Amino acid sequence: MLDIKHLSGGYQQTSIIRDITLTIETGNFYALIGPNGSGKTTLLKLITGVLQIQDGTITIFNQSLHNYSALERAKMMAVLSQEANVEFDFLAEEIVMLGRYPHQKGFFKNISKRDRIVVEEVMKQTDVFQFRHQPFKKLSGGEKQRVLLAKALAQEPKILFLDEPTNHLDIKHTVTMLQHLKEYQRKNNLTIVAILHDLNTAALFADKIGLLSRGKLVETGELSILQNEEQLRDVYEVAIKNNYHPIIPKPQISVVPNQEEQQNLGLEYELKKTDRYIHLAFNNPLRTISNGVLGEGLQWCKNFCNFNVRKDYNGSYPKGDIISWLRQEEISEYDTVGMMTAVNLKDMSIVQAEYEGVKILAVITAGVGNAVDITEKAVVDASFQIGTVNIMVFIDAHLTDGALVNAVQSATEAKTKAFIDLHIKDAVTGTFATGTSTDCILIAATQRGEPTPYAGSGTVIGKGIGLTVYKTLMEALRKYEKRSEKQL
Numbered sequence: 001m002l003d004i005k006h007l008s009g010g011y012q013q014t015s016i017i018r019d020i021t022l023t024i025e026t027g028n029f030y031a032l033i034g035p036n037g038s039g040k041t042t043l044l045k046l047i048t049g050v051l052q053i054q055d056g057t058i059t060i061f062n063q064s065l066h067n068y069s070a071l072e073r074a075k076m077m078a079v080l081s082q083e084a085n086v087e088f089d090f091l092a093e094e095i096v097m098l099g100r101y102p103h104q105k106g107f108f109k110n111i112s113k114r115d116r117i118v119v120e121e122v123m124k125q126t127d128v129f130q131f132r133h134q135p136f137k138k139l140s141g142g143e144k145q146r147v148l149l150a151k152a153l154a155q156e157p158k159i160l161f162l163d164e165p166t167n168h169l170d171i172k173h174t175v176t177m178l179q180h181l182k183e184y185q186r187k188n189n190l191t192i193v194a195i196l197h198d199l200n201t202a203a204l205f206a207d208k209i210g211l212l213s214r215g216k217l218v219e220t221g222e223l224s225i226l227q228n229e230e231q232l233r234d235v236y237e238v239a240i241k242n243n244y245h246p247i248i249p250k251p252q253i254s255v256v257p258n259q260e261e262q263q264n265l266g267l268e269y270e271l272k273k274t275d276r277y278i279h280l281a282f283n284n285p286l287r288t289i290s291n292g293v294l295g296e297g298l299q300w301c302k303n304f305c306n307f308n309v310r311k312d313y314n315g316s317y318p319k320g321d322i323i324s325w326l327r328q329e330e331i332s333e334y335d336t337v338g339m340m341t342a343v344n345l346k347d348m349s350i351v352q353a354e355y356e357g358v359k360i361l362a363v364i365t366a367g368v369g370n371a372v373d374i375t376e377k378a379v380v381d382a383s384f385q386i387g388t389v390n391i392m393v394f395i396d397a398h399l400t401d402g403a404l405v406n407a408v409q410s411a412t413e414a415k416t417k418a419f420i421d422l423h424i425k426d427a428v429t430g431t432f433a434t435g436t437s438t439d440c441i442l443i444a445a446t447q448r449g450e451p452t453p454y455a456g457s458g459t460v461i462g463k464g465i466g467l468t469v470y471k472t473l474m475e476a477l478r479k480y481e482k483r484s485e486k487q488l
């Protein structure tokens with residue numbers, strides 16, 4: 001355990017670090033974050049004994065730092081400093097071997113078999129084994145950094161101090177280096193104290209965080225420090241929005257730069273309609289939430305497509321099919337929400353309305369062959385009928401993520417109401433259907449104006465969505481009904 005109490009210190013008479021108290025548990029990966037000049041490197045230098053402390057105490061494994069001899073310290077802690085470009089006139093392997101020095105015995109410090117094994121192992125782990133016979137100075141910045149990390153690991157320290165270890169590394173080597181370090185940390189109960197500038201990297205790999213500002217510790221503790229937008233904004237003097245990594249439950253942050261004023265054309269779009277597909281193209285990306293086959297979840301999209309498929313379509317990779325159709329039409333697959341339907345696209349309904357100054361557009365294709373009452377226990381009939389409701393709602397307003405979810409709810413309530421009013425039934429249970437088994441929905445907002453947190457039935461936008469979706473869906477369902485009757 002590393003225990004720091006009321007620590008102050010710096011250079012000559014200047015106190016850079018002021019009254020810092022913090023504990024780092026053994027086996028933790030502790031990330032020190034903070035803006036340039038906040039004192040991170042100075043704090044590391046005080047902890048590693050490079051700088052004299054002016055006040056306070058540092059206790060490592062229950063002993064004052066000052067009670068350790070130089071050799072004991074070298075065995076206990078290794079440092080990977082920022083000075084990766086020091087010009088050593090050695091081969092890469094010789095540099096790494098220097099890390100074994102505190103473990104070597106005798107006057108001549110002979111290299112043992114174990115030294116060689118450790119050096120080979122750490123060089124492989126840091127992906128520099130292939131450079132072992134090359135002069136250190138001829139390596140690239142990132143390769144040098146990895147060789148110096150290998151040297152630090154060769155020391156087999158109990159505490160590893162890293163000053164911006166990923167500074168020169170590309171994304172692959174950043175991730176692999178930190179993954180190796182995590183593995184090392186777990187296997188050897190290694191304590192890592194790392195200065196990291198990239199807060200998202202810190203969030204992915206650190207167990208605990210310390211936030212420094214102007215030589216003071218603003219906060220130390222859990223990763224939730226990275227979710228405090230206000231505190232980060234005050235310390236870094238830049239607007240920050242927190243969110244989550246899409247795959248793993250770790251916080252991530254996005255900086256919000258001052259945007260150049262861009263013309264947002266609201267709900268202006270071009271509509272292309274063929275027998276095969278409907279395409280609405282907007283000039284500006286819209287904030288979207290959808291369960292589209294393509295572009296699902298929260299995204300920013302400019303293109304919205306609904307593709308017609310045969311009634312017996314049974315693609316094994318529908319997303320891939322949509323991507324190939326988009327490519328044929330030269331529509332970017334990266335900012336597109338793509339849906340599928342077996343409904344005749346001639347029966348698409350489109351309604352634009354305005355409610356207290358908010359414009360709302362609904363584009364719907366509807367069939368009810370797969371109508372289902374979601375509250376009944378019956379098994380869903382898997383046979384494919386022409387029967388999907390694809391709802392696209394475009395709103396000229398600024399919706400928060402929560403409001404987007406609210407909007408999905410409002411549109412869904414309107415859909416169910418239309419089903420009930422038209423007495424559409426679940427073919428298996430005979431009860432009123434609440435939707436169909438493969439319904440798709442998109443809410444897209446222009447994000448013009450002030451953010452609004454709600455879009456439920458108690459709000460103008462929510463009501464607007466409800467009324468527009470209901471009207472559009474009723475029209476689409478009537479068209480579907482007419483065509484079905486004709487076909488009978």
Ligand SMILES: Nc1ncnc2c1ncn2[C@@H]1O[C@H](COP(=O)(O)OP(=O)(O)OP(=O)(O)O)[C@@H](O)[C@H]1O
Pocket residue numbers: 011016034035036037038039040041042043
């Ligand atoms: N050798 C030195 N002598 C005097 N002052 C120094 C010295 N090194 C750094 N400082 C000062 O100490 C303060 C903190 O510097 P430090 O390098 O600890 O910050 P940092 O948080 O690591 O910054 P960065 O993110 O830019 O690396 C700065 O104001 C810096 O000018």
